[in-house]
Amino acid sequence: MEILNLKIKKLKEGELFFTSPHVDFKGRIKMPFKGVVEKVKLTQPVLKFRFEKKNKLNLSFIKKLPPIHLLSINKGEFLLSFANSTQIIKISDIDLEVKDFSPEKGGRIGFNGNFKILSNNKAGITGEGNVKAQFKFSKFFPVPAGDGSLELYIKSGLYKSSSFKNLVLRFPVSVDKEKMVIDSISLNLDTISYRCDDTERVLRNLNLHSSFFYDFKTGTMSSYITEGKLSNLGGFKGSVQGTLRDNFPWSASLEASEVNFETVYSIFKPLFPPSYQKWFVEGRGLIEVHIKGDYTKKKPSWAGDMALYLKQGGFGSPDGTKAGQGIEGRVILKIRSPISEEKVNFELYSEVGEGEFLWRKFYKDFSGEKIKFNSLGSFFLKSPTILEFQGSFDLFGTGEYTYSGLIQKDETLFALKAQRISNNKILSIFKDYLSLNFPSFSNIQFDGNSQLDIRVIRKDGIISTEGVFEIKNTSLNIPNKSLSINQLNLVLPFDLLYPHSFGLIYNNSKNKTGYLKIGMFEEGRLRLEGLSIPIILSKNNLSIPEEVQISLFGGKVNIANFNGKEILSSSREFDFGLRIQGIDMNSLSQWLNGVNISGLVDADFPEVRCHENFLDFQGKAIAKIFGGEVEITNLSIKDVFSQSRNISGDVVFRNIDLEKVTENIKIGKMTGIVEGSIRNMEIEYGQLSRFILDIDSVERRGVQQKISVDAVENISILGTGSEDIGGILKSGIRSFFKEYPYSKIGIRCTLENDKFSVRGKIYSGGREYLVRRSFLRGIDVVNQNPDNIISFKDMQERIKRIFRAKEGKK
Template structure:
């Protein structure tokens, strides 16, 4: 090979131009050499830090720095901080980046080593939180990234909650934005510090992910495991919770297949008492649509040993108003074991000794929104009870064979709006024992049913109204309210069948309790409109009681009342209490009228008694004169004092005149006494 150089001299001007060219080349060589030397000293990092803070808002600092062009960079004591919004902080005792000349040309990194790295991120509100992840596509490929003893801390603006991952051991192999990579990690997780917040958790986590793509869609599969040693949220605490979540990343969606949560011990605290569930299990299959924000689970299973298993589904959109729709169902619910766990929350020791029997099913539905301008939830719960019952500690009070259905529809708005609850219940059949009272209703088609509407407001208290059927004994309508100052209850009972109430429900009990009531026979219709009020623990009552065409027979004592009518309005208050309402124009005058009274040989054709129920007393006005064995018994000033107070009492004055004593004594003793 021949190299021929031609040099032509064209005078002094040409020579000057050549000198300038040579000088420029020399200056460039010197600058490059200086940069190469500068790159091996901390001066370069300091120069970058001076420019990065004002231009980009990040402060860059390191205790020492070594740079081998195109091959290696090593930082010790590195710190990167967000100087503007204070939302990001990164520190590492050592950061080493290795590559090759070939990798530099391709934009790849061979190895990255992070030791004692600490990352702290503070999230603001929705507007301040960055959600654009397009920067991922600009990250260079990394053959191997290793983090040793790392730490990640997540803070939230305006909240004391802090989520931390410590002692992180992280390995990422063959990473690239287009083809993903393999990731594995272990670490210890904590939420706040135990004892310093109502919400806290401690445990450990591990996981592996095999990704085939990251941006624009994360693709691949993996598994994440979370072991929580202790968890506390207000009155709820858990121990030994293990969460296993297989995950599959697909285009526009993430699937969680056969995820499960095992809870060794679940505790609910209330008034110093606690209820404990052991070895519970939750199984979940779910999917999340990344573009729409829809989270759906078509198969969720909750198993509570001894109580039953529940199956459900749910839909939740994690955007906008966050609409939710969920359902839950169980066909095998053991009320006995459920009560055994729940009664530990009771404060009365005697109540804890009771037992509950029965099985049944439960269905629940929930729908609504969790965010937006007017978030609210509504739904229903249906509970079917089979062979229910209860038993007191001494066995004197019990029931068995009770079948029933309870349906509850509810609305739970947020804020100051009223929450509503509609309750519909039907209870039929069963045997009941209450002390000396026993009744078998297993063959009676009548049932107890009620439909109630309840409205609750955090400031105004609660209001309710409803109707009731008490085993076909009458028609009952009720309403009322209660708040922090007191309560009010109103009931309107119409056409109460006295005969059915006494003969079907009370006759046997009355005969055993009082032998003179054996064979009791009654009839008549009773109606009552009663309003009870309690303010500062002082009672008041207002209303009216009517009894029409009532009759009474007591064969054991030869007593017979052909007809008894009663119409008594009343407006009563306890002494020192608040009146139940505005007073009328005059006193509440009522009447009790008795026709055809007979006791043995004694008869009383008619007796009419005026009654006034007002203020704190009930009084029989005037003089009550009763014909008695040829004479008369007169009672005056008959009064029941302070009937709603703590010390009610009865007072009256009476006189007897013109009585045929021999005949009276003869009827009482069976002996004949001479007539004077």
């Protein structure tokens, strides 16, 4: 201790007055005086303390203090540091006044000071504010007794990415030998904010009011109704009770009556994927929590329940294509942690329904309908933590659903069993969607039940799925499409891996074979009976282990060696062989477009491959029609499942009887034999988009070559757009002739980039002919404008003119 310029003055008998401008003291606090201190005044003292973690706070020195009538500190400073911590608490501008103090009789204490919480690194807590206190004690030992209040104001505080502003805590307290009462404690806070992904989230205007009671004799503690409010979340209230002795029983409750889900979502929004952070969420709710516990045999146990009620909930995506409104629901969670086991058991019940739901083109009004969900499980607290659960749910009354699962650090398992699924009830969920987007399916009927048994395992980044899906003795009817399927049976065992199975080694267990069986399939004039197809869906491959033969339109269709590889991958491939024998062309054409074309169709495609949405046919198909044959090769389909699918191929036709053609296609009677080809043919959106068509007549002994006036007129319309030649042929002496002989037909039509042209292939005397007359008699059809090019739309209009004229003549 160092004391400079000490002055001692005797005031009266037994009283001394000490003054010194400088006192430097280091060491333990010991009382050097005995007697009574009348007055101590300290100006600008600096007190420094270091709190060692191993030492306990010992206030027994207060017993040794002498009575003090007045202790005054002005402009003092207090510094507190901690072992193994960079935190420092600094209180400055301290004004402290202690009056009439003694360890036995208490005293009055008044305190005021500004404080700062400092940290030498960014990981610590920082803040600044002011603290005030007023206490009146009747004694300090053995148990303090008295009353007073503490007011703490923190202007701002910061911890990592979280901060708050303007916190005010008022803490009135009363203590006697039996109890401690903290009456009307209040906490007010302007803002709490935190930053996540460069986005700041803010909670505003927190208000909390409570009272607290503690009985020293019984160890009982309790809080009266605690009430609070966050302006952008809603109000809440609660209570706490307990006993700090024996097995420490305690209980607590909380109720938040007006939870704003829009604000709740804004707080947790950074945890969602970026695409969902621009969505809006709305709704109000009620939360109730009741929990109790104790501490028996040095182990805590507790149990409780939580209830969440949602009213008028809603959500929406930024583009408005996904939305929900008017959603009602409740969630009830019961939890229990037994003393003897290091786990938490839970029981969960939820019910959600009502409201309207929109997801892209799907819309459904769920008024009066609900999803119900029950679950039981355990959460094991030992490392590594494990979550086990099982339960059931009701999906709008569509069937019986049960599930179970296990979640741990390196592995997740989930099993679902769905039984007696009503196919029609499942379809009813999508009824409005089908009516709006697929009118022909609006009255679809799908009788009978289905069931699904599935098991999913996630491990090492791979998801494996196995199970079986079954549909038994059901029927499907689509009246608007005249389609019906009766006695439909499907048993499909499966085992799949995601994202792919490349490079994985499987066990040698035998693949399970399922089947698809159809008693009767009818679609318009199409009719199939007794269809049976074996199916293997295993290791991401789909295969048909046997050759399948289907009786169709009086012929047979054989599918062999069907195999689909990596069907869950974007690089999936399908390979099979296709053979068609003796299909009746008349039945096929009637089914396709309602016309009668006699003939037979055969095809042999030893290899058909589908890869990256491209279907390629190796082989050929031959249709024996119109007295000749039509051969199709190089057939392929691009973008198979798109409306813009592109169909391409080459067609060669031989020995086609024009008389039979013109009997079916009413463009005017013609006789003779033609051959030719359609090369580079492409069809997009169901219409021809590219081709080169060549037609040439071929002389055959005994076959006449004649062309009617109507046919000449229609060929002229197609080639030039003009009907003038018809007027010439129907006037004068020519009006007595209905047909003319010809010696040669040669026509080439081309279409590319919506540019259509018709050219003659016969050249003579500098002219281009489409049809050349016979030697003695006949008529020539000359292409007067060989360079004429029109759009394909105009060409279609010319064809419509021909058939409108035919309709008019009828």
